[in-house]
Amino acid sequence: MKTTQLLLAGLSLFIAGQALALPDGRALYIQNCNACHQFQGAGGIGLPLNAAKFRDYSDDYLFKTIRNGRPGRIMPAFQEMSDAQVKAIVTFLRKRTDTKPRAYDPSALAGDPTHGRKLFEKHCQRCHGADGQGRGEGTGVTLSRKRAFLVMPPAIANPGFQAAASDRLIQQVIRVGRPQSGMPSFARLGLKDQDTADLVAWIRKLGKRVAKRPRIAPDEPPSHVVESPYDFDTTVANVKQALVGANFRIFPDRYLEQGLTDEFSVNQRQIGIRFCNFNKLYDMLKIEPRLGVVLPCRITIMERANGKVLLVVPNLKVVASWFNNDQLLALWKRMEDTFNDIIDEVTL
Numbered sequence: 260m261k262t263t264q265l266l267l268a269g270l271s272l273f274i275a276g277q278a279l280a281l282p283d284g285r286a287l288y289i290q291n292c293n294a295c296h297q298f299q300g301a302g303g304i305g306l307p308l309n310a311a312k313f314r315d316y317s318d319d320y321l322f323k324t325i326r327n328g329r330p331g332r333i334m335p336a337f338q339e340m341s342d343a344q345v346k347a348i349v350t351f352l353r354k355r356t357d358t359k360p361r362a363y364d365p366s367a368l369a370g371d372p373t374h375g376r377k378l379f380e381k382h383c384q385r386c387h388g389a390d391g392q393g394r395g396e397g398t399g400v401t402l403s404r405k406r407a408f409l410v411m412p413p414a415i416a417n418p419g420f421q422a423a424a425s426d427r428l429i430q431q432v433i434r435v436g437r438p439q440s441g442m443p444s445f446a447r448l449g450l451k452d453q454d455t456a457d458l459v460a461w462i463r464k465l466g467k468r469v470a471k472r473p474r475i476a477p478d479e480p481p482s483h484v485v486e487s488p489y490d491f492d493t494t495v496a497n498v499k500q501a502l503v504g505a506n507f508r509i510f511p512d513r514y515l516e517q518g519l520t521d522e523f524s525v526n527q528r529q530i531g532i533r534f535c536n537f538n539k540l541y542d543m544l545k546i547e548p549r550l551g552v553v554l555p556c557r558i559t560i561m562e563r564a565n566g567k568v569l570l571v572v573p574n575l576k577v578v579a580s581w582f583n584n585d586q587l588l589a590l591w592k593r594m595e596d597t598f599n600d601i602i603d604e605v606t607l
């Protein structure tokens with residue numbers, strides 16, 4: 260008798276432990292997704308996550324979307340989460356939308372991309388862009404976006420979407436549309452199954468084109484270090500002159516160690532020059548308000564013990580990639596050209 264009781268007690272403890280060990284999908288959602296998708300899934304910066312569309316989605320699509328994100332389109336890749344955590348979020352979303360996953364035949368559709376392209380240009384391009392990258396203004400942008408669309412049309416050529424969605428899932432979305440977000444049902448508008456298969460074939464081609472474009476290498480350094488041929492004071496003066504010449508406003512100098520040690524011990528041969536072009540900055544802040552915390556407009560000049568003078572310039576490509584926003588990346592490429600010009604002017 261006693262042993263059975265003990266066994267039972269042990270068993271229930273074991274079960275309770277298992278329940279505790281399961282990740283809490285609701286909490287994970289609130290922590291990781293809420294800010295962009297909102298609690299009721301209304302969407303905002305992110306797309307709506309509502310029942311109407313969840314009926315068309317497989318759990319595999321949701322799992323992969325969360326795991327891989329949408330590179331360059333704000334939606335992060337949640338790669339540090341365990342499989343169990345991602346699954347818990349999917350389970351939570353299923354419960355909240357009260358929907359069941361839809362299963363798709365995973366085999367590819369046979370479609371004619373040439374015909375698909377014609378249909379795409381006629382029916383889809385005005386919203387999703389000729390290259391399927393979603394039309395410019397305001398991907399996930401809150402301040403600058405034009406309000407022409409209730410919901411920003413997503414990038415369907417994006418590698419994250421392409422890897423997550425099977426052919427037949429894409430076909431289903433095209434058939435039924437997203438009427439609540441302004442995308443019509445193309446079955447209603449008269450497209451036959453062969454037409455939608457042709458569209459899928461073209462969308463896959465667009466996806467391959469995007470995938471071929473180089474993204475930033477994982478070992479790209481966060482800053483560039485360049486040696487100056489001049490002494491410290493001349494280098495500082497040259498940098499300032501070049502910046503003013505390029506229409507930047509310069510803020511008062513800051514020693515690198517300022518505030519970190521008492522004013523007599525500060526190394527005065529390490530200086531950060533902070534500068535700004537307000538027009539450029541304003542364009543960037545419109546795209547990404549969070550930029551305010553990492554303003555990249557700084558060149559650090561330091562004199563080493565051996566007398567060498569080094570210029571340290573942030574690698575804007577890397578800083579921009581933290582924000583997962585291709586629109587921002589494009590603006591920063593221009594900024595980077597200016598940086599390179601300045602460094603050339605100072606060191607040549």
Ligand code: HEC
Pocket residue numbers: 287288291292293294295296304305306307308312321324325329332333334335337348393398399411412413414415417
């Ligand atoms: C920083 C904002 C942001 C966060 C955080 C975020 N998302 Fe997204 N999400 C987006 C954007 C933006 C898109 C659409 C991408 C596009 O426009 O191409 C998206 C798309 C999606 C989609 C595809 C919807 C569809 O209809 O195909 C799903 C599913 C999704 N997100 C789930 C999640 C989940 C779950 C989390 C949390 C684990 C999350 N997202 C966190 C911004 C975000």
Ligand code: HEC
Pocket residue numbers: 306307312378379382383384385386387408410411412413414415420429432433437439440441442443445458
């Ligand atoms: C009037 C604008 C509009 C048109 C026209 C339009 N779409 Fe969309 N599409 C959208 C919007 C907005 C969404 C996102 C809806 C949502 O998530 O609620 C979307 C979503 C999608 C998705 C799902 C992508 C994802 O990340 O979940 C696919 C695939 C798609 N559209 C393909 C097409 C194709 C193919 C055509 C042409 C036959 C087309 N769309 C025409 C606006 C449009």
